[in-house]
Amino acid sequence: MAGAIIENMSTKKLVIVGVILLLFQAFAFMVGGLIAPSPTTAVHYLATKCVDTVKHRQETKWFMPWGPDQCAKIRTFDEAMAKKIEANNIVFAVHIPLPNKEMSSWFQFMLVILQFDIAFKMYNQIEEGVVVTVDVGLAYRDDTFSEWTEMAHSFEQRKLSCNFTTAKTFENEGRYYECDPLPFMEVGSVAHKYYLLNIRLPVNERKKINVGIGEIKDIRLVSIHQNGGFTKVWFAMKTFLTPSILIIMIWYWRRITLMSRPPVLLEKVIFALGISMTFINIPVEWFSIGFNWTWMLLFGDIRQGIFYSMLLSFWIIFCGEHLMDQTERNRFSVYWKQVGPIVFGSFCLFIFDMCERGVQLTNPFYSIWASDVGTELAMAFIIVAGICACLYFLFLCFMVFQVFRNISGKRTSLPAMSKARRLHYEGLIFRFKFLMLVTLFCAAMTVIFFIISQVNEGHWHWGEHTVQVNSAFFTGIYGMWNLYVFAIMFLYAPSHKRYGDEQSSGQCITGDAGANSGEDIQLTTTITNVEGPTEIYKMTGKQAQE
Amino acid sequence: MSAHVGILLEMFCETLRMIYLGCFLLLCGLTHVMASYPIWWSLAVGHQYSSLGTQPILCGSIPGLVPKQLRFCRNYVEIMPSVAEGVKIGIQECQHQFRGRRWNCTTVNDNLAIFGPVLDKATRESAFVHAIASAGVAFAVTRACAEGSATICGCDTRHKGPPGEGWKWGGCSEDVEFGSMVSREFADARENRPDARSAMNRHNNEAGRMSLNDNMFLKCKCHGLSGSCEVKTCWWSQPDFRVIGDYMKDKYDSASEMVVEKHKESRGWVETLRPKYNYFKPPTERDLVYYESSPNFCDPNPETGSFGTRDRICNLTSHGIDGCDLLCCGRGHNTRTEKRKEKCHCIFHWCCYVSCQECVRVYDVHTCK
Numbered sequence: 001m002a003g004a005i006i007e008n009m010s011t012k013k014l015v016i017v018g019v020i021l022l023l024f025q026a027f028a029f030m031v032g033g034l035i036a037p038s039p040t041t042a043v044h045y046l047a048t049k050c051v052d053t054v055k056h057r058q059e060t061k062w063f064m065p066w067g068p069d070q071c072a073k074i075r076t077f078d079e080a081m082a083k084k085i086e087a088n089n090i091v092f093a094v095h096i097p098l099p100n101k102e103m104s105s106w107f108q109f110m111l112v113i114l115q116f117d118i119a120f121k122m123y124n125q126i127e128e129g130v131v132v133t134v135d136v137g138l139a140y141r142d143d144t145f146s147e148w149t150e151m152a153h154s155f156e157q158r159k160l161s162c163n164f165t166t167a168k169t170f171e172n173e174g175r176y177y178e179c180d181p182l183p184f185m186e187v188g189s190v191a192h193k194y195y196l197l198n199i200r201l202p203v204n205e206r207k208k209i210n211v212g213i214g215e216i217k218d219i220r221l222v223s224i225h226q227n228g229g230f231t232k233v234w235f236a237m238k239t240f241l242t243p244s245i246l247i248i249m250i251w252y253w254r255r256i257t258l259m260s261r262p263p264v265l266l267e268k269v270i271f272a273l274g275i276s277m278t279f280i281n282i283p284v285e286w287f288s289i290g291f292n293w294t295w296m297l298l299f300g301d302i303r304q305g306i307f308y309s310m311l312l313s314f315w316i317i318f319c320g321e322h323l324m325d326q327t328e329r330n331r332f333s334v335y336w337k338q339v340g341p342i343v344f345g346s347f348c349l350f351i352f353d354m355c356e357r358g359v360q361l362t363n364p365f366y367s368i369w370a371s372d373v374g375t376e377l378a379m380a381f382i383i384v385a386g387i388c389a390c391l392y393f394l395f396l397c398f399m400v401f402q403v404f405r406n407i408s409g410k411r412t413s414l415p416a417m418s419k420a421r422r423l424h425y426e427g428l429i430f431r432f433k434f435l436m437l438v439t440l441f442c443a444a445m446t447v448i449f450f451i452i453s454q455v456n457e458g459h460w461h462w463g464e465h466t467v468q469v470n471s472a473f474f475t476g477i478y479g480m481w482n483l484y485v486f487a488i489m490f491l492y493a494p495s496h497k498r499y500g501d502e503q504s505s506g507q508c509i510t511g512d513a514g515a516n517s518g519e520d521i522q523l524t525t526t527i528t529n530v531e532g533p534t535e536i537y538k539m540t541g542k543q544a545q546e
Numbered sequence: 547m548s549a550h551v552g553i554l555l556e557m558f559c560e561t562l563r564m565i566y567l568g569c570f571l572l573l574c575g576l577t578h579v580m581a582s583y584p585i586w587w588s589l590a591v592g593h594q595y596s597s598l599g600t601q602p603i604l605c606g607s608i609p610g611l612v613p614k615q616l617r618f619c620r621n622y623v624e625i626m627p628s629v630a631e632g633v634k635i636g637i638q639e640c641q642h643q644f645r646g647r648r649w650n651c652t653t654v655n656d657n658l659a660i661f662g663p664v665l666d667k668a669t670r671e672s673a674f675v676h677a678i679a680s681a682g683v684a685f686a687v688t689r690a691c692a693e694g695s696a697t698i699c700g701c702d703t704r705h706k707g708p709p710g711e712g713w714k715w716g717g718c719s720e721d722v723e724f725g726s727m728v729s730r731e732f733a734d735a736r737e738n739r740p741d742a743r744s745a746m747n748r749h750n751n752e753a754g755r756m757s758l759n760d761n762m763f764l765k766c767k768c769h770g771l772s773g774s775c776e777v778k779t780c781w782w783s784q785p786d787f788r789v790i791g792d793y794m795k796d797k798y799d800s801a802s803e804m805v806v807e808k809h810k811e812s813r814g815w816v817e818t819l820r821p822k823y824n825y826f827k828p829p830t831e832r833d834l835v836y837y838e839s840s841p842n843f844c845d846p847n848p849e850t851g852s853f854g855t856r857d858r859i860c861n862l863t864s865h866g867i868d869g870c871d872l873l874c875c876g877r878g879h880n881t882r883t884e885k886r887k888e889k890c891h892c893i894f895h896w897c898c899y900v901s902c903q904e905c906v907r908v909y910d911v912h913t914c915k
Contacts, residue, residue, distance in 0.1 A: 037716025042767075042781035044721060046692040066694045080898040087897040099697040101713045113767055117786070124894040174642075176786040181765055203895045216896040220692070224767060224779045229715035304771050353772045454778065474777075 006434060006491035007427040017490070021483050028237070028479025033472030034465065036233040040226050047092035047199065047219040049074050051085055062139050062148040063093040063198050077217070087210070092199040092219045105289050106228035107190040109297050112197070114184035117218040118177045120164055126177060127212035131157050135200040136365055138185070140192035148196055154365045158182045160213060177214065181222070183367045186360050188297035189288055190225060197221070230471055231285075237475055238283040241482050245281055249274040252489045259494055265330045266321045269314050270488055276310040277485040279303055298357045302350065309346040311481075312392060313339050315439065319399040322432040324406045324425070338395045345388025352381040403432060431492070442484050449473045583665060584736065585610025585658045587679065589626075590633035603627065609658050614735040622698060622728070628690035629683050629732060636682030639791035640675055643798075646868025648843035648855050648875070651675070663851035667841075668746050673834040674798045676747050677754030680733045681790050684755050688725030688784055699724045720782055722762060726755045742806040742817040742837060749819070749835050756832045757793050761785045794834075802829035804837045844875035855914045862912050874914035884909045 006014070048065030051072045063071040071093060074080050080090065096110070097103055103110070114134075118126060134156045139148035162177035185197075199219060203210045253271060256263045263271075280303045288296045316338040320329055332339075352368075355378070359366045368374040407429050414422055453473040460467040586608055589595060603626045605611070605619035619626055637660075640651040649671055653660045665672045691699030699721050712718070729751070737747045762782040770776025804819040819835060821828045829835050841847065846854035860870035860879055870879045886909060889902035 039777065040779040041717025042779050043717070044692040044781065044783075045694070046689060048693055048695075077897045085898055087895050087899060090897055095694060097713075098691070098694050098699070104714050106714060111767075111769055115783075121894075123892055175788050181767065201896060203899075205893070205895075210896060213896050215894070220783075222765075222767075222781055224769065227716050301771055349772050356773065450776075454775065 003427045003495055004431060004492045005495045006431060008495040021487055024483055025480055029472045029476035031233060032475030033467045036468060036471040037227045037229040038468050039230045039470050039474055040224055042222050042224050045094045045221040047094050050091040050093045052089045052091050062196055063091045065093040065095050066099060087203045094197040094221050096195040096223055102193040103190050104228055105191055106231045107225035108231055110187050110190050110223055110225045112185040113222045114182045115220040116179050116216055118162060118214040119217050120175050120177060121173055121215050122170055124215050126160060126162050126214040130160050130212050132160055132213055133157050133209050135202055137198045139196045142193045152364050154363055156365045158370055183369060185364050187364045188294035189292050191292035235283055235285060238281050242281040245278050245482060245486060248486055248489050252493045255493045265332060266317060269317045270492055273310050273314045273485055274489050276307045280307045294361055301353050305346050305350060309342045312342045315396060319403055322403055322428055324410060341388040341391040345385040348381045348385045352378055442480055445480060446477050449477055583659050587633050588658045588660050589630040590637055591653055591660050595630055595634060612736045615732055618732050625687055625696045625728060628686045632683035632686030633679050635686055635787055636679035639787055640678050643791050643795045648873060652853055668743050668836055668838040669840040670798055670801045670836045671840055673750045673801055673836045676750040677834055678794050680729050680751035681754035681758045683733055684725040684729035684758050685787055687728045688721045691721035691724060729755055740816040742819060745819050746835055753832050753834055758790055761789050761793060797834045801834035801836055804835050806837055858914050860912050860914055870912055877915045879912045879914050881910055881912050884911050
């Protein structure tokens with residue numbers, strides 16, 4: 001055997017494979033753009049101001065903003081002032097979702113953002129760096145008549161970051177501050193139909209709790225959840241992709257085990273890439289429909305993280321194995337310097353994720369950004385991860401540069417080589433350039449679509465059709481990397497074919513090389529000819545060089 | 547005159563209350579003018595408004611609704627409190643924006659025409675009031691949707707999936723679209739006559755809603771892998787209504803004067819508006835238009851609805867319209883000193899509680915002669 005399938009395939013067949021892959025790619029984009037709705041929905045909620053009339057409560061009472069047993073409401077706080085209602089007796093109630101709707105486990109997750117409407121008053125301004133203390137309870141129920149069941153209750157602190165853009169004069173009293181939205185709540189599964197949030201802003205002058213937070217007019221919440229339609233399309237895609245990648249993986253590994261030599265590093269890495277892709281593909285999310293698994297969000301992050309670090313490691317090792325220099329590689333330990341930053345960086349992000357989404361498993365209101373120490377810690381993790389990423393890309397760029405330098409070096413000496421050697425190097429160069437091209441294409445597509453989805457408002461109107469750009473981005477890019485892994489496993493699997501008329505087994509090359517006064521020590525570094533990277537072969541190589 | 551007939555028809559169809567109203571209109575001798583006056587704005591003042599929270603709205607008891615509005619009211623009775631609230635917000639904003647001017651957006655309590663005869667003429671002031679009221683309605687309805695007090699908001703049938711499943715499949719459309727729709731359906735319902743005033747009101751109502759839409763701002767949240775912007779969700783937020791007020795005030799200052807043109811069409815004479823001055827940029831959809839000049843509002847005049855500026859407090863140091871020279875129309879001003887007890891050294895809670903000391907301060911108060 002000599003070389004991978006890609007070298008031995010005729011151009012015609014390669015074009016056919018390319019076109020088929022492109023068709024699948026287009027299909028992946030279309031599924032997202034035309035069938036799926038936008039990936040997520042944001043819903044506005046304006047908290048209803050309820051009055052807690054009972055003085056000393058024995059048990060927690062839940063306040064409904066509307067419906068049959070709604071609470072006693074006030075429209076404005078002037079009303080409360082007139083009725084002498086204290087701040088501690090005002091409950092901001094928000095029912096998720098809005099009337100006549102219900103939540104569904106297809107929504108996958110729900111995160112809620114908190115926004116304060118604070119009016120400017122000359123004598124009641126927001127103090128610098130003030131912290132709001134929120135007493136918040138979350139309850140659920142699955143029908144419209146049963147009692148609410150408490151899900152979480154917590155005292156949370158959030159730092160207000162508001163600024164007043166106009167001049168602070170009497171003229172501008174009553175204008176609102178511009179406040180940054182605050183992260184409020186995150187739940188990893190939407191297992192219940194109705195949720196109820198009761199928020200209080202208790203005041204304690206002695207302990208300086210909620211003093212100097214300005215004149216709050218309203219509390220607004222925005223809840224974000226994944227659209228059910230998008231989830232369905234996404235699941236369908238995963239369910240379809242899992243067996244396709246699994247089958248090609250099995251086929252690939254069978255090919256490798258069929259050979260007489262043990263698999264080389266690059267082959268193992270490609271296989272590992274396939275495994276991590278399958279790991280991400282396996283639609284375990286189906287279980288979230290039936291079970292209340294809040295850790296699914298975290299699990300999804302971990303799976304994605306594993307795939308990304310695998311992909312990055314693959315690029316490094318692929319470049320390294322095609323360096324065509326004099327060093328002996330084929331061992332994972334050679335790459336610790338390049339793979340180290342990836343592992344360390346993803347470990348940092350993992351710790352960060354555990355701190356945020358991990359803690360949210362027990363307290364959905366937790367946010368690492370809420371406290372100063374947490375913010376610094378989170379920033380530290382992210383900066384370290386960023387440095388690792390930079391380091392990695394420097395390594396990668398340097399390696400790619402080296403490969404190209406070696407390629408141009410080899411180019412000049414190519415005509416002087418024997419046919420087998422020439423074919424071997426041409427194969428190497430072709431393989432490298434092909435992957436380089438495909439990878440660059442995929443990366444560019446990802447970046448372009450990412451930018452489009454960021455700057456775009458979410459959908460394009462195209463005739464009477466609406467194209468959901470964001471959904472197309474997700475399904476298209478997800479499909480693309482699946483096809484990428486698929487193509488790599490297919491095209492870089494060892495081929496059974498032989499080089500045309502040349503009887504070029506590994507042995508042949510060695511013989512050839514021996515005759516041609518050793519330029520072929522490099523051959524040991526590549527996959528193709530290491531069929532039986534035996535001691536004899538190496539020795540002959542060395543002898544020849546001497 | 548079709549509107550006149552419409553009103554007559556309505557009177558027959560409606561309850562005693564409406565007949566009483568009809569009598570009122572005839573008694574006032576203002577039938578033609580009143581046909582164009584949005585009397586339903588009176589929902590936002592007086593006892594009508596204060597009972598909003600406690601009693602259900604009876605559509606028949608709202609004065610001055612045309613049949614289309616009445617139908618709308620009956621179909622969507624749950625959002626009528628927000629409509630009233632919207633007009634109220636609009637009026638409050640109008641009074642804030644015009645607080646130091648000769649015309650200060652005064653409302654009269656004992657009249658169904660809440661601004662008095664000021665709005666009878668197609669002036670800049672009329673343009674502003676219509677625009678801000680229509681924006682207010684859209685604003686308040688959008689708010690009510692977010693509060694959950696109106697159940698019919700948002701989800702329309704545009705989205706795919708079986709009916710009722712739209713929300714689960716792809717979520718709902720933005721509430722602000724619904725708010726604008728309500729404002730358009732309700733506030734514009736009466737402006738369907740082929741005369742110039744109707745055209746002007748339609749334009750200005752739309753300009754008000756447009757300015758609300760233009761001032762919406764986008765907020766986003768990243769929630770992808772480890773909170774990265776891989777997944778980002780954005781939403782449109784309504785601004786503080788003061789921002790709309792400021793914007794509309796700018797539009798008031800730069801409003802375009804039009805002239806009325808008459809065309810003969812198949813349905814009869816139709817009046818349209820054309821910019822008066824060709825060398826100015828023609829008004830866009832967002833600009834206010836008017837075609838009659840405003841009275842100067844210096845002296846009381848029951849015909850124009852001017853209350854005059856006598857006894858209004860003016861600002862001695864200002865050279866603007868709120869300064870004593872301009873506000874008092876050159877009549878001069880009186881000055882008196884006033885001792886006022888004021889709250890000072892206050893400690894505020896975010897809600898409902900202020901502990902203060904009382905201080906006495908002396909002010910010079912200038913009022914127009």
